[in-house]
Amino acid sequence: MxxxxxxxxxxxAHLDLTVSTVSRALNDYSDISPATRERVKLAADQLGxxxxxxxxxxxxxxxxxxxxxxxxxxxxxAQPFVAQLLAGLGEALNERNWxxxxxxxxxxxxxxxxxERLVRSxxxxxxxxxxxxxxxxxxNLMQSLGCPFVVHGRTEKCxxxxxxxxxxxxxxVTAINHLARLGHRRIGFIGAPLQYQFAQERLDGYIRGxxxxxxxxxxxxxxxxxxxxxxxxxxxxxxxDLLQPPTALVCVTDMMALGALEALHARxxxxxxxVSVIGYDGLHFGKHANPPLTTMAQPQAHAxxxxxxxxxxxxxxxxxxxxxxxxxxxxVQRSTDGPVSSNAGQANVSEREDSP
Amino acid sequence: MxxxxxxxxxxxAHLDLTVSTVSRALNDYSDISPATRERVKLAADQLGxxxxxxxxxxxxxxxxxxxxxxxxxxxxxAQPFVAQLLAGLGEALNERNWxxxxxxxxxxxxxxxxxERLVRSxxxxxxxxxxxxxxxxxxNLMQSLGCPFVVHGRTEKCxxxxxxxxxxxxxxVTAINHLARLGHRRIGFIGAPLQYQFAQERLDGYIRGxxxxxxxxxxxxxxxxxxxxxxxxxxxxxxxDLLQPPTALVCVTDMMALGALEALHARxxxxxxxVSVIGYDGLHFGKHANPPLTTMAQPQAHAxxxxxxxxxxxxxxxxxxxxxxxxxxxxVQRSTDGPVSSNAGQANVSEREDSP
DNA sequence: CTGAAAGCGCTTACAG
DNA sequence: CTGAAAGCGCTTACAG
Numbered sequence: 113m114x115x116x117x118x119x120x121x122x123x124x125a126h127l128d129l130t131v132s133t134v135s136r137a138l139n140d141y142s143d144i145s146p147a148t149r150e151r152v153k154l155a156a157d158q159l160g161x162x163x164x165x166x167x168x169x170x171x172x173x174x175x176x177x178x179x180x181x182x183x184x185x186x187x188x189x190a191q192p193f194v195a196q197l198l199a200g201l202g203e204a205l206n207e208r209n210w211x212x213x214x215x216x217x218x219x220x221x222x223x224x225x226x227x228e229r230l231v232r233s234x235x236x237x238x239x240x241x242x243x244x245x246x247x248x249x250x251x252n253l254m255q256s257l258g259c260p261f262v263v264h265g266r267t268e269k270c271x272x273x274x275x276x277x278x279x280x281x282x283x284x285v286t287a288i289n290h291l292a293r294l295g296h297r298r299i300g301f302i303g304a305p306l307q308y309q310f311a312q313e314r315l316d317g318y319i320r321g322x323x324x325x326x327x328x329x330x331x332x333x334x335x336x337x338x339x340x341x342x343x344x345x346x347x348x349x350x351x352x353d354l355l356q357p358p359t360a361l362v363c364v365t366d367m368m369a370l371g372a373l374e375a376l377h378a379r380x381x382x383x384x385x386x387v388s389v390i391g392y393d394g395l396h397f398g399k400h401a402n403p404p405l406t407t408m409a410q411p412q413a414h415a416x417x418x419x420x421x422x423x424x425x426x427x428x429x430x431x432x433x434x435x436x437x438x439x440x441x442x443x444v445q446r447s448t449d450g451p452v453s454s455n456a457g458q459a460n461v462s463e464r465e466d467s468p
Numbered sequence: 469m470x471x472x473x474x475x476x477x478x479x480x481a482h483l484d485l486t487v488s489t490v491s492r493a494l495n496d497y498s499d500i501s502p503a504t505r506e507r508v509k510l511a512a513d514q515l516g517x518x519x520x521x522x523x524x525x526x527x528x529x530x531x532x533x534x535x536x537x538x539x540x541x542x543x544x545x546a547q548p549f550v551a552q553l554l555a556g557l558g559e560a561l562n563e564r565n566w567x568x569x570x571x572x573x574x575x576x577x578x579x580x581x582x583x584e585r586l587v588r589s590x591x592x593x594x595x596x597x598x599x600x601x602x603x604x605x606x607x608n609l610m611q612s613l614g615c616p617f618v619v620h621g622r623t624e625k626c627x628x629x630x631x632x633x634x635x636x637x638x639x640x641v642t643a644i645n646h647l648a649r650l651g652h653r654r655i656g657f658i659g660a661p662l663q664y665q666f667a668q669e670r671l672d673g674y675i676r677g678x679x680x681x682x683x684x685x686x687x688x689x690x691x692x693x694x695x696x697x698x699x700x701x702x703x704x705x706x707x708x709d710l711l712q713p714p715t716a717l718v719c720v721t722d723m724m725a726l727g728a729l730e731a732l733h734a735r736x737x738x739x740x741x742x743v744s745v746i747g748y749d750g751l752h753f754g755k756h757a758n759p760p761l762t763t764m765a766q767p768q769a770h771a772x773x774x775x776x777x778x779x780x781x782x783x784x785x786x787x788x789x790x791x792x793x794x795x796x797x798x799x800v801q802r803s804t805d806g807p808v809s810s811n812a813g814q815a816n817v818s819e820r821e822d823s824p
Numbered sequence: 825c826t827g828a829a830a831g832c833g834c835t836t837a838c839a840g
Numbered sequence: 841c842t843g844a845a846a847g848c849g850c851t852t853a854c855a856g
Binding site for chain 2: 160169198216232341401
């Protein structure tokens with residue numbers, strides 16, 4: 113146990129060869145005789161030799177490592193997709209024997225410094241940024257550092273770097289179209305802080321959807337909150353307590369939609385019957401919601417793999433601006449969408465109406 | 469953009485000093501005059517110098533990196549806790565400026581080779597293994613390699629290495645006690661494949677709980693399936709279709725419990741009223757289940773941080789066998805547990821009863 | 825207090 | 841076909 117692992121020198125000595133020859137044999141140089149190549153490889157296997165990667169990478173001049181910048185936790189279990197994304201990234205990297213680092217620097221100040229340190233210290237050959245802000249300083253930083261990167265999502269101005277995204281605007285147009293077809297004319301929007309580009313896009317889609325269906329965009333129907341279930345509950349509460357409450361709600365994340373369902377339950381309203389709710393993400397968990405959540409599902413199975421492949425291509429020298437990959441979300445109808453209810457449009461009777 | 473980052477040599481030249489002096493100044497050696505130390509640090513800041521970590525680590529002889537072995541995906545979004553765990557690990561590592569690698573090797577054959585390569589190639593100083601099997605070859609491998617590691621969970625024989633776990637046996641005794649107090653006498657167990665130690669432990673707890681409450685352990689009440697919601701649905705279906713179906717179900721994961729709820733709904737049974745269901749994990753999502761899921765919640769907020777701290781201690785030379793940290797899960801009562809229903813114990817009328 | 829030198833474990837032109 | 845040597849960018853005894 114703990115036999116110190118053999119290095120090139122020891123292996124060479126064992127074989128009565130120089131490290132130079134052994135190294136080239138191991139790396140399949142053509143100027144090594146087949147005989148010694150085999151002999152070397154056999155001995156390497158037997159002794160369990162593995163080249164020291166720090167030394168190797170220092171020598172070849174690339175860290176053969178890529179970093180995934182984890183979005184910070186917003187509430188408990190808010191990121192069920194991280195594992196899947198990492199699995200996809202790892203799959204792409206494994207094929208080359210590259211490593212996957214994870215770090216937690218977001219768009220705040222101190223974290224920019226940590227990103228800079230990460231790339232300047234030669235630890236990584238590329239970076240995956242996720243959940244970008246409308247104007248994200250990390251993107252600017254990476255550009256000025258000249259380090260390859262790919263964004264999972266987009267910023268407002270996104271033409272000069274690589275990204276992979278799902279079309280949130282289109283998804284919300286689809287959701288509104290669906291609701292309009294069901295007869296809804298007052299549709300509430302439950303959104304996330306607009307500094308996040310995804311939040312802005314989905315709001316844009318909501319507005320475009322309204323316009324497209326000849327519906328007015330009333331600002332009181334737009335409620336912004338943290339993208340957690342509690343945020344969704346709070347926002348839905350405000351909307352349902354309006355004098356003219358909406359008959360349907362679209363939510364920027366499934367988590368918020370789940371929270372919105374709670375607000376409906378608290379008001380004895382049945383989701384899908386009294387009030388329709390459509391979420392966004394397509395989380396598997398939505399199937400078990402009360403009732404099962406209708407949602408705009410994004411095709412997340414291959415996001416990690418694609419992000420990895422794109423990043424590797426860029427590191428290999430491809431033009432980043434060639435990679436603008438936009439996927440579409442699709443409507444998954446479960447049980448929270450339905451035709452506008454007969455008593456729709458009923459005004460809430462507020463105490464204030466009776467006041468002076 | 470892309471100014472090639474300065475290295476020690478360039479920085480030294482810029483300062484008219486040798487790399488030797490500059491290195492020691494940067495690392496706060498006491499034999500450097502305060503004046504030049506300040507001068508060096510200032511210049512380093514200005515030029516954005518960051519020591520190349522591959523070189524540094526090769527020189528100091530440690531990779532300053534730790535690896536987290538991700539459990540493989542079992543179904544979509546099956547690992548909502550991975551993000552939280554990584555965040556905790558990262559927090560512990562950040563304090564020393566160490567890196568966090570993630571890899572996906574599980575207990576299968578080819579993956580053992582990849583673990584061996586990982587440690588032999590000097591890329592990592594330690595490893596976090598999760599979701600171990602009863603007898604996990606990864607643990608044996610790490611021991612024979614003499615590489616520090618910590619297990620999230622335990623194997624059957626777990627006295628000679630470090631682990632952090634939640635007491636699943638105790639949790640299931642608690643769950644059974646709770647159900648027994650509510651009058652249940654036929655309690656079904658929905659489990660995962662028993663090669664996983666966690667599955668065995670929870671089954672042990674189930675049996676111990678039954679015994680403790682004077683209830684018989686009937687093998688037909690134990691159903692093993694994959695730990696996904698579909699697995700839970702299938703297992704619950706079999707149990708509820710028994711001639712003498714159980715009046716309560718305990719499930720080894722919340723995911724399986726959510727699946728079990730579906731099986732009850734399909735049979736027009738109301739969870740918490742007709743049949744009680746208790747899950748395990750304490751997933752946040754359970755709050756939004758139909759109805760909200762009662763569960764044995766594990767304190768997962770600090771698992772990552774603890775695992776990181778333990779691993780670092782071992783790397784620093786602490787005795788691994790000193791770290792056997794067992795947390796307790798606690799009952800979170802939501803809405804799927806309730807007193808045994810009045811029509812409990814009613815036999816299913818099967819067609820076979822009418823047969824010859 | 826600072827410099828010159830060796831070494832970490834590889835890779836890769838360059839000789840022979 | 842193989843060897844001797846330089847170099848990757850650091851750190852750290854060892855001199856002076």
